[in-house]
Amino acid sequence: MADPWPLWPSVLALLAAVIVVIFAGSRLARTADELADRTGLGEAVAGAVFLGAVTSLPGIVTTATGALQGDAAFALANPIGGIALQTVWLAIADLLYRRANLEHAAASLENLLQAVVLIALLSLPVIAFATPELMIGWIHPVTLLIPVFYVYGLHLQRRMHQAPMWKPIRTGETRDDVDETESDGPLSRLWLTFAALGLVVGVTGWVIGQAGLGVIAATGWPSGVTGFTLTTAVTSLPELIVLISAIRIGALTLGVANIIGGNVFDVLTLTVADAFFLDGTIYAAAGPESLVLLGGTLLITTVLAAGLLIRDRRGIGFEGIGIPAIYGTTIALALVAI
Numbered sequence: 001m002a003d004p005w006p007l008w009p010s011v012l013a014l015l016a017a018v019i020v021v022i023f024a025g026s027r028l029a030r031t032a033d034e035l036a037d038r039t040g041l042g043e044a045v046a047g048a049v050f051l052g053a054v055t056s057l058p059g060i061v062t063t064a065t066g067a068l069q070g071d072a073a074f075a076l077a078n079p080i081g082g083i084a085l086q087t088v089w090l091a092i093a094d095l096l097y098r099r100a101n102l103e104h105a106a107a108s109l110e111n112l113l114q115a116v117v118l119i120a121l122l123s124l125p126v127i128a129f130a131t132p133e134l135m136i137g138w139i140h141p142v143t144l145l146i147p148v149f150y151v152y153g154l155h156l157q158r159r160m161h162q163a164p165m166w167k168p169i170r171t172g173e174t175r176d177d178v179d180e181t182e183s184d185g186p187l188s189r190l191w192l193t194f195a196a197l198g199l200v201v202g203v204t205g206w207v208i209g210q211a212g213l214g215v216i217a218a219t220g221w222p223s224g225v226t227g228f229t230l231t232t233a234v235t236s237l238p239e240l241i242v243l244i245s246a247i248r249i250g251a252l253t254l255g256v257a258n259i260i261g262g263n264v265f266d267v268l269t270l271t272v273a274d275a276f277f278l279d280g281t282i283y284a285a286a287g288p289e290s291l292v293l294l295g296g297t298l299l300i301t302t303v304l305a306a307g308l309l310i311r312d313r314r315g316i317g318f319e320g321i322g323i324p325a326i327y328g329t330t331i332a333l334a335l336v337a338i
Contacts, residue, residue, distance in 0.1 A: 004210075004213050004214045004216075004217035004218070005210055005211060005213070005214030006214065006218065007214065007215065007218035007219065009211075009214070010210070010211040010212070010214030010215050010218065011211070011215070013207050013208075013210070013211040013214075014208065014211045014212075014215075014230075014231075014234055016207070017058075017204050017207050017208050017211070017234050018234060018237060020200065020201075020204045021058065021201065021204055021234070021237040021238045021241065022237065022241050024197050024200050024201050024204075024238065024241075026241050026242075026245045027193075027197055028054060028194070028197050028201075028238065028241075028242050028245075030245065030249065031190060031193050031194050031197065032194065032242075032254065032258075033246065033249060033251045033254055034190060035190055035191075035194065038187055038190070053198075053265050054194070054197065054198040054201060054238075056082070056262050056265045056266050056269065057198060057201045057202040057205050058201055058202070058204055058205030058208055058234070058235035058238065059078055059079055059082045059205065059232070059235040059236070059266055059269055060079075060202075060205060060268075060269050060272055061202055061203075061205030061206045061208075061209055062078050062205050062206075062208050062209035062212060062231055062235050063075050063076075063078045063079055063209070063269045063272055063273045063276075064209070064272050064273075064276045065206060065209030065210060065213065066078065066209060066212070066213060066223075066227065066273075067272070067273045067274075067275075067276035067277040067282065068276050068277075068278075069213055070277070070278075070279060071213065071216070071223050072273075072277055072282045072285035072286040072290075073222070073223040073224035073227065073285075073286050073287055073289065073290055074212070074213065074216065074223040074224065074226065074227040074231075075227070075273040075276070075277060075282060076224070076227070076270070076273055076282060076283075076286050076290045076293075076294075077223070077224040077225070077226070077227030077228040077232070077290060077293055078227045078228075078231060078232055078235065078269070078273075079266045079267065079269035079270055079273065080228065080270075080290070080293050080294050080297050081227055081228030081229065081231075081232035081293065081297075082232050082235060082236050082262075082263070082266045082269075083118070083122070083263040083266050083267070083297050083300075083301065084228070084232075084293070084296065084297040084300050084327055084330065085229075085232050085233060085236045085327070086236050086239045086240075086259050086262055086263055086266075087259065087263065087300050087301065087304050087323055087327075088300075088323055088324050088327050089236070089239060089240045089243055089259060090102065090103070090243070090256065090259055090304065090319075090320075090323070091316065091319070091320040091321075091323045091324050092240075093243050093244065093247060093255070094316040094317065094320045095316060095320075096244065096247060097247050097252070100313060100314060101311070101312045101313060101314060101316065101317045101320075102247075102252065102256065103256070103304075103307045103308050103311060103312070103317060103319065104171070104311040104312060104313050104317075105252050106252035106253045106255070106256040108168070108253050108256070108257065109160055109164055109166055109167070109168065110157055110160060110161060110257065111253070111256050111257055111260050111308060112305065112308045112309060113153075113156060113157055113160055114153070114157065114257070114260040114261055114263075114264055115260055115301060115304055115305035115308055116305060117149070117150075117153035117156070117157075117264055118260065118263050118264045118267065118301050119298065119301050119302060119305065120149060120153075121146060121149055121150065121153075121264065121267040122267060122294065122297060122298045122301060123298070124142045124145055124146055124149065124267075125142065125270055125283065125294055126291075126294060126295075126298075127142055128140045128142040128143070128281070128283040129283050129286075129290075129291050129294070132281055132283045132284030133284070134281075135280065135281050138277075138278060138279070138280050138281065139274050139275060139281060140274055140281040140282075140283055143270065143271050143274040143275065143281075144271075146267060146268060146270060146271050147268060147271055150264065150265075150267065150268055153264065168311070171313065201238055205235060208231055208234050208235050209231070211231075212226065212227065212230060212231035212234075215230065215231075222289065222334075222335070222338050224286070224287065224289040224290050224293060224334060224338070225289065225331060225334055225335060225338070228293050228330075228331065228334065229331060239258060239259055239262050242255065242258045243255040243256075243258060243259055246258065260304075263301070287337070287338065288337045288338075289334040289335075289337040289338050291337075292330065292333050292334045292337045293330060293334050295330075296326055296327070296329070296330025296333070296334075297330070299326050299330075300323050300326050300327060300330075303318075303319050303322045303323055303326065304319055304323060306318075306319065307319030307320075
C-alpha cells in the first residue's frame, strides 16, 4: 500500500483538479450537445449515456483508488455521495434558470425512467448491506447484478425513445430538444474531442482519489463523510459545469439527463468498489454510516423522481427545497452513526 500524500500537496492537487474539471466540463457540454444532434440520439439519451459515463470517470477512478488502498467507507461514499450531490446541483440550477422550474422545462420521459431505474439500482446495495456474508470469491452477488440491471435499464430507455407510450404535457415553459447543429466538420473529429476530454477527466479522478486519501490520513476526518462531501464535491464538478453550460446554451434536457444519467452510471461504480476491495466484500467492511448515506441518497432520488413527475411550473419547486435539506440531514446522521 502506497504512503498517502501529505496534507498541503493533497489540498493543492484538489484545487488543481477543480480548474481542470471546470475547463473540461464546459467543453464536454458543447461537444455532447453537437453529438446528440448529429447522431440523432437526442439530448436525453446523449446526456444519459455519453455525458453520464464521461463525467462519472473522476468518481470511478477515485473509488477504485480508495478500494485498492483498503478504505471501504471512502470507496463506497464516493459513488453514493456523487449521486446525492449531483442531484443537489439540479436544485442549484433551478435558481439559475429563472424562466421556469427546471424539471418542468426539461420535460422528458427518458429522464423520468432514468430516475426510476436509479431507485431500483440503489435498492440493490441495501440488500448487500443486510447480507454481508454472501460472497462469490471476495465479491457480493449483488455486485454482479448491478451491471445487469443497468444494461436492462438502457434497453428500456431505448424502447421508450423509439416508441413512447406516454407524453408530457407541453406548456409555454417547456423547452423542446431542437437540432441546433451549425458545425460542418467531420463527425470523427467530434468523437476524438469527446474521447480526449474524457481521458483528461479520468486522469484527474486519480489525482482526486490520492489527494482525498491524503486529506483523510493527515486530518483524521471520517473516511465515509469525507468521501461523501469533500472528494465528491470535486469529482462531481464536471456534472455541475456541464449542467450550467447546457442551461446557458438552451440544452435543458441534455443538462438534466447528464445529472440523472451520471447518477445511474455512478451506481456501476459500486461494482468497481467491491471488485477492487480485495479483503472480502466491501459491504461487510463499511461502517453503519455508509448505510445511512445510501438511505439518504435513495430518498433524495425519490424526491427528484417526484419532481420530474409533478413538474411544478414556477420557482424551484418542492424538490428544490427538499433535496438540499435531505442532503444536509444525511451528513449529520452519518456523523452520528460513526
